[in-house]
Amino acid sequence: MNPMIEFNASNNSTIGLEIEVQLIDPDSGDLVSRAPEILNELPQAFFKPELFECTIEINTRVCRTFEELEEDIREKFELLQGVAGNHGVWINLSGTHPFSSWRKQAITRNPRYLNLLQRIQWPVRQFLIFGIHVHIGVDDPDKGLFIANALLPYLPHFIAISASSPFWMMYDTGLASSRIKIFEELPNAGIPYYFPGWKQYSHFVQNLLDTRSIDSFRDIWWDIRPHPGFGTIEVRICDAMPTLTETLAASALIYTLFKKFEDQFQSLSTPVEYERWKLYENKWRATRYGLQAKIIDVEKNQVISLKKDLIRLVQELQPLAASLGVEPYLTKIRNIIEVGPSYMRQRGWVRSGKNLHMVVRHLHEEMQSNQLIPEKSLAIL
Numbered sequence: 001m002n003p004m005i006e007f008n009a010s011n012n013s014t015i016g017l018e019i020e021v022q023l024i025d026p027d028s029g030d031l032v033s034r035a036p037e038i039l040n041e042l043p044q045a046f047f048k049p050e051l052f053e054c055t056i057e058i059n060t061r062v063c064r065t066f067e068e069l070e071e072d073i074r075e076k077f078e079l080l081q082g083v084a085g086n087h088g089v090w091i092n093l094s095g096t097h098p099f100s101s102w103r104k105q106a107i108t109r110n111p112r113y114l115n116l117l118q119r120i121q122w123p124v125r126q127f128l129i130f131g132i133h134v135h136i137g138v139d140d141p142d143k144g145l146f147i148a149n150a151l152l153p154y155l156p157h158f159i160a161i162s163a164s165s166p167f168w169m170m171y172d173t174g175l176a177s178s179r180i181k182i183f184e185e186l187p188n189a190g191i192p193y194y195f196p197g198w199k200q201y202s203h204f205v206q207n208l209l210d211t212r213s214i215d216s217f218r219d220i221w222w223d224i225r226p227h228p229g230f231g232t233i234e235v236r237i238c239d240a241m242p243t244l245t246e247t248l249a250a251s252a253l254i255y256t257l258f259k260k261f262e263d264q265f266q267s268l269s270t271p272v273e274y275e276r277w278k279l280y281e282n283k284w285r286a287t288r289y290g291l292q293a294k295i296i297d298v299e300k301n302q303v304i305s306l307k308k309d310l311i312r313l314v315q316e317l318q319p320l321a322a323s324l325g326v327e328p329y330l331t332k333i334r335n336i337i338e339v340g341p342s343y344m345r346q347r348g349w350v351r352s353g354k355n356l357h358m359v360v361r362h363l364h365e366e367m368q369s370n371q372l373i374p375e376k377s378l379a380i381l
Contacts, residue, residue, distance in 0.1 A: 001072060002225040003118035004203040005217070007141035010062075010231030012262070014137035015069055015255055015325075019058045019247070020130040020240055021080065022097055024090040029360035031097050031128075033106040034089050037096040041083045046076060050111050051107040056080065056091075062137070066234045066255075066326050070248055077244070092363050093177035093247075093376070094342060095130055095165030095239030098356040101282070102128040102169075115215070123185040128305055130240040131179060134251050135232035136258050142269070144233045145261065148224045149255070149271035152191065152279055153298045155223060156286035157310050161333055162238035163290045164342030170356060176290025176343040180283075183221065188214065191280060194273050201226065206307050223283075233258065242342055242366040245332050252329035256321045274298050290343055306336065308318055339372045348375030 007370040025032040033053035056140040063069040075093075084091050105128060114326040117124045132154050147295050163176035170219045177182065188208070195201040208214045217228060227248060235254050241247050278298045285293040286306060314333050323329040340348065346359050352364070352375050366373050 003206070004199065005205055005228055006232040007144070007226070008139035009049040009139045009141070009227045012137060012139055013259075013344040014062050014064055014232075016060045016062050016065070016135045016230075017058075017069070017073065017092070017247070017251065018060075018135070018231075020132070021058060021072070022092040022094070022130055022240075023054045023084065023323060024092050024360065024364065026088065026090050029098040029099075031105065032089060032200040034087055035086075035108070037091065038080075038084055038087055042043065044078065047080065049108045049110060051108060051116075051124070051312050052225075053108055054100075054128075054210070056131065066248065066252060066329050066372075070244065070329075073244060073247070086218045091362055091367070093130070093164075093242050093367050094346075094363050095163065095177055096182075097128065097130075098167035098346070098359045099170040100128065102126040107310065108199050114218075120186065121255045123187075127182065127186070129179040129182050131183075131236065132238050132240055132247060132250075133164075134235040134238070135227065135230055135255050136235075136255060137230075138262070139233050140230075141226065141228075143265045144226050144267045145183070145195050145198060146203060146269065146271045147258055147261045148192065148226065148233050149274075151224055151233075151257060152263070152274060152363075153282070154257055154283045155191070155279070156234065156293060156295050156306055157313060158250060158254065159283070159286040159307065160251065160291045160293065160306050160338060161311055161341055162241050162246070162316065163287075164239040164241055164346070166346055166357060167234065172347070172350075175286050175288055177239055180237070186221050188219060189221040190223060191276070191283065192224060194271070194276075196270055196273070218327045219256075236245070238344070242363050243370045243372060245370055245372070246336055246342070248329045248330040249336060250328040253317070253320065253333060255326060256317045256324060259324055260317070260320055291337065291341055300308065316363070336372065339374050345373060345375070349373075352376070 031054035031087050035053045046059050050057050060072045165177050165179040167176045229236045278296050282295040291307045295306045321330040
C-alpha cells in the first residue's frame with residue numbers, strides 16, 4: 001500500500017501570496033536579466049529567483065488579516081523598487097510582457113530549473129509568464145480538497161478579474177489571458193482531477209513519483225492545488241495584476257469563497273464531481289473573452305453572462321466578506337469591472353494610438369500609483 005502524503009496542517013484563515021515581478025529596462029521597456037545582482041541585496045526568505053533572470057518572486061509572510069497582507073506587500077514592493085532602482089531597473093506587473101521574446105532571456109542557473117528545461121524542453125524555454133499564487137491555510141487535507149474542488153466552477157471569475165496578458169511577443173493574441181494557454185503547455189497543468197479525499201490524492205501523487213512522471217509534488221502545476229508542505233490550498237490561475245488594489249480584490253474573492261466552502265465541509269464532506277467538459281469550456285471562454293465571456297452554469301446547464309454573474313457573486317458574498325473583515329477589498333471588484341480589467345485597459349491604450357512600449361510605461365505608472373488608468377486618462381504620462 002502506498003504511504004499517505006503528509007499534510008502539514010496550518011491554522012485556518014491564514015493567507016499568503018507569491019507574486020512574480022518583471023524586471024524592466026526603463027529606456028527600452030524590455031525585460032532585463034538582472035535578478036541575481038538585485039537578489040544579492042534582498043532578504044532570501046521573501047525574495048526568490050524564478051525560471052528567468054528577468055523575474056523576481058515576492059513571497060509574503062503568513063498573514064492573518066488582509067490589512068496585514070496589504071501592509072506586507074507594500075513594504076516588499078517598496079524594498080524591491082528601491083533596490084532595483086539603485087540598479088537602474090523598473091519593476092512591472094502583468095501576466096506577460098507585451099513584446100519581449102523568451103529567446104533573449106537568461107535561464108536561472110538553478111538545478112531544479114535546469115532539470116525542468118532538460119526534461120520538458122520548449123514548453124519550459126518559452127515560459128515567459130507572470131502570475132500570482134494565493135495560499136490559504138487549512139487544518140485538514142480532506143477539507144482542503146473539498147474546498148479546492150468547490151472552487152473549480154469559479155475559475156472563470158478569477159480569470160475575468162485578473163486577466164492581464166493580451167499581448168505576447170508584439171502580437172495581440174485575441175485572448176484576455178495568453179498566460180493561461182502558455183501555462184497549459186506544461187505537463188500536469190490545468191484543471192485538477194477529482195479526488196474524493198486525501199487518500200486518493202496521495203495514491204495519485206505516489207503513482208506519479210513511482211513512474212518518474214514528476215520529481216516532487218511541486219511538478220504538479222494545476223490551477224488549484226494542495227501544498228502539503230505549507231498546509232495550504234494554492235490558487236494559481238490568476239495573471240499578475242498591475243496594481244495592489246487588483247491583487248487584493250482578486251485575493252479577497254478567492255478567500256471569501258474559500259471560507260464559504262469551508263463552512264459547507266462539515267455537512268457535505270464529500271466533494272461534488274462536476275462535469276469536466278463544462279469546467280474546461282468555461283475556463284476557455286474566460287481565457288478567450290475575459291469579462292465579456294458567456295459561460296455555462298454548471299448546475300443549471302444554462303449560458304449566462306460572466307460579467308453579470310461576477311457582479312452577482314460579489315453582492316452575494318458581501319455579508320460573509322464583512323464578517324471576515326475583507327469587504328473593503330472585495331467591493332473593489334466593482335471598480336475594476338467599471339474601468340475594465342487590465343487586458344481591456346491595455347487594448348484600450350493601443351486603440352488610442354499608443355504603441356506597446358507605451359503600454360509598458362502605463363503598466364509601470366499603474367503599479368507605482370496604484371491607480372487604474374482607463375483609456376481616456378492616458379494624458380497622465
